[in-house]
Amino acid sequence: MRFTRVLRMSAAVAALGLAAACGGAGANADKPLLDRVKESKKLTIGIKYDQPGLGRRTPDGKFQGFDVDVAKYVAKELGVDESAITFKETPSAQRENMIEKGEVDFIVATYSITDARKKKVSFAGPYFIAGQDLLIRAEDNEITGPDSLNGKKLCSVKGSTPAQKIQKDYSHEAQLQEYGGYSECITQLLNGTVDAVTTDDVILAGYATQNSGKFKLVGKPFTEERYGIGLRKDDKAGRDAINKAIQKMIDEGVWKQALEKNVGPSGYKIPAPPEITEK
Incomplete structure (x- = not known):
């Protein structure tokens, strides 16, 4: 009987924990x-x-x-x-x-x-x-906008509006690679795996600041977000x-x-x- 009571008490505690976990x-x-x-x-x-x-x-x-x-x-x-x-x-x-x-x-x-x-x-x-823009390495003078990607490897985030824009309008220009977050794209840009990162200009400005001297914005927004x-x-x-x-x-x-x-x-x-x- 005592063992049964312990089991019941344990079940009750577990139920309370589940209720708390489902809060918020x-x-x-x-x-x-x-x-x-x-x-x-x-x-x-x-x-x-x-x-x-x-x-x-x-x-x-x-x-x-x-x-x-x-x-x-x-x-x-x-x-x-x-x-x-x-x-x-x-x-x-x-x-x-x-x-x-x-x-x-x-x-x-x-x-x-x-x-x-x-x-x-x-x-x-x-x-x-x-506005959607492109972030490139500081020494890059070839990429001047989405029409100049010409087979370049471009990184964005899966499911994002910028990724959808590239797929819809610029898939013939860029080789789009999608990751779970922009920090992953920045890592790929740093190590040379991709040639550019695309998302909104204000987001890219934050990454340019964080990696001072390594990146630059193309500065030609091609959407309104x-x-x-x-x-x-x-x-x-x-x-x-x-x-x-x-x-x-x-x-x-x-x-x-x-x-x-x-x-x-x-x-x-x-x-x-x-x-x-x-x-």
């Missing part, structure tokens, strides 16, 4: 964002871990970058303290899936607003507008609240300050704030 965003995934925040006073926010100047996890476990600052500001406006934020890595190819499953409350991770993605998730914003904050589809109240927070960040000058702090040192020209259109 996923526990109330079907509820609107504002209801979840009101109940828990916590947020799980998706970001990138490997994008200097935008979303990066430092070796000591801290989070830095413009996207991180935007996420913290929005959380504050929603009534959530910074100490109650859990940042979660959201790889490009997994973002819609993580929102749909409730693994994150919303995502601030250089997340381009596209019609295809809007079939699965909703967006607030945009909070920034970038509207970064939005992704959240559960058709959550209008949540989207409106995030839009309000973004606009307040812009109006107070905090938006510009965050950009100047995080990407300004690279020489990247700070653009004008975007107009919020996702309503």
Whole structure:
């Protein structure tokens, strides 16, 4: 009998542990964002871990970058303290899936607003507008834009908008290689395995700063990328609240300050704030 009681107690403890593991965003995934925040006073926010100047996890476990600052500001406006934020890595190819499953409350991770993605998730914003560009080695004078790739090996991230753009419009020019993160592409560019890395100019500017003197931006953007904050589809109240927070960040000058702090040192020209259109 005693052994049976021990087994029952162990099962109960395991069940409690499982319930705790299922907590956070996923526990109330079907509820609107504002209801979840009101109940828990916590947020799980998706970001990138490997994008200097935008979303990066430092070796000591801290989070830095413009996207991180935007996420913290929005959380504050929603009534959530910074100490109650859990940042979660959201790889490009997994973002819609993580929102749909409730693994994150919303995502601030250089997340381009596209019609295809809007079939699965909703967006607030945009909070920034970038343009796709190319990063090459400092001594390279052959690559001057996407039309000059001419069989060159080009690296981007699997599932990202930049990778899709190359596949759609420049597959005859470039030999596209896709990796799980941009840091992997940068490693390949450093060791000569690839000839260029493509993604949005502001992301590339962060890597150029981190690897001073080794890389340069081509400086000829060939797309317009509207970064939005992704959240559960058709959550209008949540989207409106995030839009309000973004606009307040812009109006107070905090938006510009965050950009100047995080990407300004690279020489990247700070653009004008975007107009919020996702309503």
